[in-house]
Amino acid sequence: MSTLSLRGIVRQFGPLRVIHGIDLDIAQGEFVVFVGPSGCGKSTLLRIIAGLDQPNGGQITIDGRDVTGTRAAERGLAMVFQSYALYPHMTVRQNLAFGLENQRMAKEEVARRVAEAARMLQIEHLLARKPGQLSGGQRQRVAIGRTVTREPGIFLFDEPLSNLDAELRVQMRVELTALHKRLQATMIYVTHDQTEAMTMADRIVVLRAGRIEQQGSPLELYNRPANKFVAGFIGSPRMNFLDGQAVGGRSVAFEGLPNLDIPAARETTEGEAVTLGVRPEHLAFTDGAGLPGTVDIVEQMGGESYIYVTLANEARLTVRRPGQTQLHAGEPVRVAIDGAAHLFGRGDDEHAITPRRLP
Amino acid sequence: MIRFLTRRRGGARADWTDWFARIYLLIGLLVMFGPVAWLALSSFKTQTALQEFPPSLLPMGQKQVALPGTERPLPVFLVPQPDGVAQERVMVRRVGLEGQFVDPADPARRIERARLTAVTPVRELHFAIENYIEPLKQFNFTRFLGNSLFVTIVSTAITLLINAMCAFALSKYEFRGRDGIFIFILSTLMIPITVVLVPAFLIVTGLGLGNSLWGVILPPAATPTGVFLLRQYMLTIPDELMDAARMDHASEWRLFWRIILPLAAPALAVLAIFSVVWRWNDFLWPLIVLNRQENFTLQLGLAAFQGELQTQWHYLLAMTVVTLLPVTLVFAFLQKYITTGIASSGMK
Ligand SMILES: Nc1ncnc2c1ncn2[C@@H]1O[C@H](COP(=O)(O)OP(=O)(O)OP(=O)(O)O)[C@@H](O)[C@H]1O
Ligand SMILES: [Mg+2]
Numbered sequence: 001m002s003t004l005s006l007r008g009i010v011r012q013f014g015p016l017r018v019i020h021g022i023d024l025d026i027a028q029g030e031f032v033v034f035v036g037p038s039g040c041g042k043s044t045l046l047r048i049i050a051g052l053d054q055p056n057g058g059q060i061t062i063d064g065r066d067v068t069g070t071r072a073a074e075r076g077l078a079m080v081f082q083s084y085a086l087y088p089h090m091t092v093r094q095n096l097a098f099g100l101e102n103q104r105m106a107k108e109e110v111a112r113r114v115a116e117a118a119r120m121l122q123i124e125h126l127l128a129r130k131p132g133q134l135s136g137g138q139r140q141r142v143a144i145g146r147t148v149t150r151e152p153g154i155f156l157f158d159e160p161l162s163n164l165d166a167e168l169r170v171q172m173r174v175e176l177t178a179l180h181k182r183l184q185a186t187m188i189y190v191t192h193d194q195t196e197a198m199t200m201a202d203r204i205v206v207l208r209a210g211r212i213e214q215q216g217s218p219l220e221l222y223n224r225p226a227n228k229f230v231a232g233f234i235g236s237p238r239m240n241f242l243d244g245q246a247v248g249g250r251s252v253a254f255e256g257l258p259n260l261d262i263p264a265a266r267e268t269t270e271g272e273a274v275t276l277g278v279r280p281e282h283l284a285f286t287d288g289a290g291l292p293g294t295v296d297i298v299e300q301m302g303g304e305s306y307i308y309v310t311l312a313n314e315a316r317l318t319v320r321r322p323g324q325t326q327l328h329a330g331e332p333v334r335v336a337i338d339g340a341a342h343l344f345g346r347g348d349d350e351h352a353i354t355p356r357r358l359p
Numbered sequence: 360m361i362r363f364l365t366r367r368r369g370g371a372r373a374d375w376t377d378w379f380a381r382i383y384l385l386i387g388l389l390v391m392f393g394p395v396a397w398l399a400l401s402s403f404k405t406q407t408a409l410q411e412f413p414p415s416l417l418p419m420g421q422k423q424v425a426l427p428g429t430e431r432p433l434p435v436f437l438v439p440q441p442d443g444v445a446q447e448r449v450m451v452r453r454v455g456l457e458g459q460f461v462d463p464a465d466p467a468r469r470i471e472r473a474r475l476t477a478v479t480p481v482r483e484l485h486f487a488i489e490n491y492i493e494p495l496k497q498f499n500f501t502r503f504l505g506n507s508l509f510v511t512i513v514s515t516a517i518t519l520l521i522n523a524m525c526a527f528a529l530s531k532y533e534f535r536g537r538d539g540i541f542i543f544i545l546s547t548l549m550i551p552i553t554v555v556l557v558p559a560f561l562i563v564t565g566l567g568l569g570n571s572l573w574g575v576i577l578p579p580a581a582t583p584t585g586v587f588l589l590r591q592y593m594l595t596i597p598d599e600l601m602d603a604a605r606m607d608h609a610s611e612w613r614l615f616w617r618i619i620l621p622l623a624a625p626a627l628a629v630l631a632i633f634s635v636v637w638r639w640n641d642f643l644w645p646l647i648v649l650n651r652q653e654n655f656t657l658q659l660g661l662a663a664f665q666g667e668l669q670t671q672w673h674y675l676l677a678m679t680v681v682t683l684l685p686v687t688l689v690f691a692f693l694q695k696y697i698t699t700g701i702a703s704s705g706m707k
Contacts (some may be wrong), residue, residue, distance in 0.1 A: 052602045073608040085603035089621040098617075099607030150607075 002063045002076070002153030002186055003028050004049065009058035011044055011210075018044055020210040021058070026154075026188065031180050034190045035197040035233070036207035042190040043082075045207070046158050049188065051075045062153065073102075078147035079156040082163070084139045086131035092118075092142050093127040096149050117148040120179075137168045144179070155187040161196065173199055194234050198222070206230050223340070228350035231277050231342055237306065239277045239342070240317045246272045246343070256313030257291050262341040264355035274353065275344040280306070280320035282339030285327075290334035293317070295327050309335055395683075402676035403486040409672050420485035424449050424463050436460065436478040438471060447481055490677035494664075500678060502653060503660035506572060507639060507682075510656055514576040515634040519627055521581055526589030526623075527615055531601060541590065548583045552643070560647055574648040575656070579641070585630045592626035593619060628696035635689050639682070657682045 004026040011019035018041045026032050034042045047053040049060065051072035060068045067075050078099075086095050096117060100110045118124045121141045131139055140160060147155055157176075161169045177200050180187055191197055197204045198218045205215040206229075214226040218234075225231035231239050244254040246268035251261045260276070268274065293311040305325040309317045317335060327333065343353040401409065403418040423432035426449060438448040438460050448460035448471060458478065460471045494500045529541050559578050560569075568574035596619065604614045620627070642658040649655055655663070661682065664675040690697070 047602075050602075050606060052605060072602075072605045077606065079603070079606045081599045081603060083597060083599050085597065085599040087600065087604070087618060098604070098609070102608035102610075102613065146603075146607075 001028050001184060004154060004186065004188075005061045006049070007059040007061075009045070009048060009055045009060070011041075011048060011053070011055050018210050019048070019055070022210075022212060024205065024212065024215075026186060029184050029186055031177075031187045031189065031200060031202045033197040033201035033204050034188065034207055035194055035204055036192065036213075037233075038192055040207045041210040042192070042207055043158055046079075046156055046188065046190050049154075050077055050079050050156055052079075076153045077156055078150040078152035078154075079158065080140075080143045080147055080160045082159040084131070084143040084160075084163075086139060086142055086146075088131050090130070091127065092123065092129055092131070092134070092145075095131065095142060096127075096146055099146065099150050113149045113151070117145040120148060120182075121145045136164055137172065140164060140172060144176075148179075148183070153186065155185055157187065157189040159191055160189075162191070162193070169196075176200060195236060198234065204234070206233060224352070224354075225277075225342065226352055228275060228277065228344040228352075231344070231352070235279055237280050237318050237320065239279050240283070241344075242276045242278075242315055242317075243346075244274060244276055246270065246274050252276050252343070254291075254313065254315075257311060257315075258289065260291060260337065261289075262343065263337065263339075264341075266343050266353045266355060268343070268353060273346040275346060275350070277342035277344060278337055279339070280318040282337060282341065283317065283319040283335055284321070284338035285319070285333050286336040287334065288336070290336035291317075292332065292334055295329050295331045295333055297329060298325060298327055300324055307333075309333060311335075398676060398683075399680055402490055402673070402680045403488070404490075404673060404676075405485070405487045406671070406673045408485075408487075409676075417484060418486055419482045420487070422447075422481040422483045422485075426451070426461070426463070426466050435463065435481040437481055438473050438478050445479075448478075487673065490673045491681070494674045494678055495681075498660065498663070498674075499652070500657075500660060500681070503655050503657045504681070506654060507657040508685075510572055510575050510645075511635055511638045511685075514580060514638045515631055517576065517580040518582060518585055518634045519631060522585035522630065523589055523620060523623065523627065524615070525581070525586050526593050527619055529586070530590045530593040531596075531598070531619070541586075544583045544586055556643070556647060559644075563648060568648075570649055570651055570654060572649075572654060575641075575645045579638070579644060582634070582637075584633070588630055589623060589626050592623050596622050625696060628693055632689060632693050632697055636686055639686055 004024075006022050006024040009019055009022040010017065022045060034045065036042055044053065048055050051067070051070060051074070054069060058068070059066060062075060062077075086092075087098065090098065093114060096114045097110050100113060114127075115124075118127055121144060123138065123141050123145055126134060126138055126142070131142065134142065140163075143160065160176075161172050164172060173196060176189075180200075189196075189200060201218055203215060204218055204221050206213040206221065208229055214221060214230045216224075221230060221234045225234060228241065232241070242252075242254060244252040244260075246266070247253045247259055248270065249265045249268050251259045252274060253259045262276070291311050293309045296308040296310050296316075298308075299306040302324070304323065305321050307319045307321065307325060307327055309319060311317060319335060344350045345353055397416065400416060400418055405418075405420050408415075408418065408420045422435040424435055425432040429451070433449045433451060435447055435449055436458070437445040439445045447463065449463045449466070450458045450460050451466075451470070452459040453475075456475055457472055458475055460473060460478075462468060462471075525544075529537060529544075563569055563574045563578060566574075568577065600618055600622075601614055604618050609617065640658065641656075642662070645656045645659055646662070649659060652663075657678070661675060661678050664671045664678070
């Protein structure tokens, strides 16, 4: 249970800069998820926090103590690796105890902690086995157990679930959340899977190319993405984007399509190039004014339906409707906004254009 | 075994490839194993039997019988009797071209005389165990054996340790000049041993290690082959394991002992085998360093049987078999590691 703060962390490999000055504060007991596309520097940042890698610039403080430049062992953190990194020549019990023995802890205390972690993660029956004799899910539990025995100030996870099959991943997600609740520990979790981020995080930190794009609670990011990148990254299926021009702050003009009104007015200059972003669940079919198109594919999930529509100007949209639908492929439809819409500029940062305070 | 030997390439009948393979393997067996088998058999021959021509494969020797009242066993011949049947008789004395023979069953009865051209020696299978016993007693061969064992075991242990440490640094740490050092180490493979003999000898004597077993052990302990083999193997050990151990408060030293060494065990086994064979069979270097007999290794002791004027072949052969045994045993017990280790480390 520790706090962590990063100030201006920079890391470069040779001439290549992969972390561009990260500032971040993590409170005690918080579950923070770093999310971003592959190669954005998540693992590098986590390794810097862990002390396995040293930053080229910046400062790291844990519990108010400056730990920049200290070795991993002195930081009191524990980490679960993507490949689990269990010691293949040791039994599960030895794997769990190794870190404690290295600290010259008393035998009884080691045994107590190993037993407790094994019970908590339900791996008691596996203690005598070698990692090679375990299934992927069991290895994962052992890897987590190894961190639990250490009773660290901060838990670090580097894509721990990415090697598991879908069903097991959902189950482990729930268990990890439960573990967080029980231990009340600070946890930093790296993933490129936005579903994991949304379901587990107290706070999500979205990274792109070594920079923080936005941070906030899952719903903040979902409801008010700061830019097009975050909007596209958070939420599944992905947000729909349509390029057009702002007309009078309340509607958007598209090439080859009628203008579309948006629910809240924005501060835009007339004719400004913008991107309209609407989540699939905020689109609906209408008999009145809307964007004309034809249904491409219909996916019936039972509880909800995904309808893929090609508009008259060849742009594609995904529409998500609750329940089951009578539509089928080839049918002409009209699509309108039924919920929130986002407007993004088309500059370098593609920042969100926020609604005007007063209508 | 039989099923293995008669295994075919599928199909009910053996086709020509099966026969080809069998013949090929048989020839291989003869070529590889024939000399060793001959060596082992010949090591049981007496000195005279060794000089026979044509040579026999089995250790045959003239049958000898000890008679009461005589000091040494006497040779047995087939002597033709007046009734035309040849009988076994012991030669008690030889007078010119004639011999005096007695019946071994009743030596006191009478003495027969016969020309040496008329009699044929009786031959039997005879294992000259004394070939082994004599040198082990007389020539201090147990001492040589002890020296050889000491050199081999200590040298292999040191080789494994320092080569593993070197390979660890070269495979798991990043520092400037790492690849340069590695290539430099490898390039020493190109220098023939004969070139370094003299400087190495000067250093050894300079350190006061001349004529001591440590002088034999230390200089060849670091081998580029070993470093290469271990480094290549350690490269395959994931770095995440080391990171995990570092998070687990392991010091770099502990990391080496508890993580890297156990995981490199197959490569270490291969190197151990190589090292045992090298050190055990090494002749030139011990010959140069050691000159007092009590420090001789087996290989030097063997050479002592090869005098300038005469070679004691029977002892030489017997002791060669003795020297072969430990290496053969090492191979027999560790061959599983050799194949897997060589396959995984890409070494030939
Ligand atoms: N040791 C290194 N030397 C050079 N470049 C490196 C090194 N480690 C990482 N990089 C580079 O840094 C960037 C960030 O890598 P990092 O492993 O942090 O990505 P990531 O966000 O964890 O990606 P993923 O989701 O695929 O794991 C990548 O472009 C990578 O090529
Ligand atoms: Mg990564």
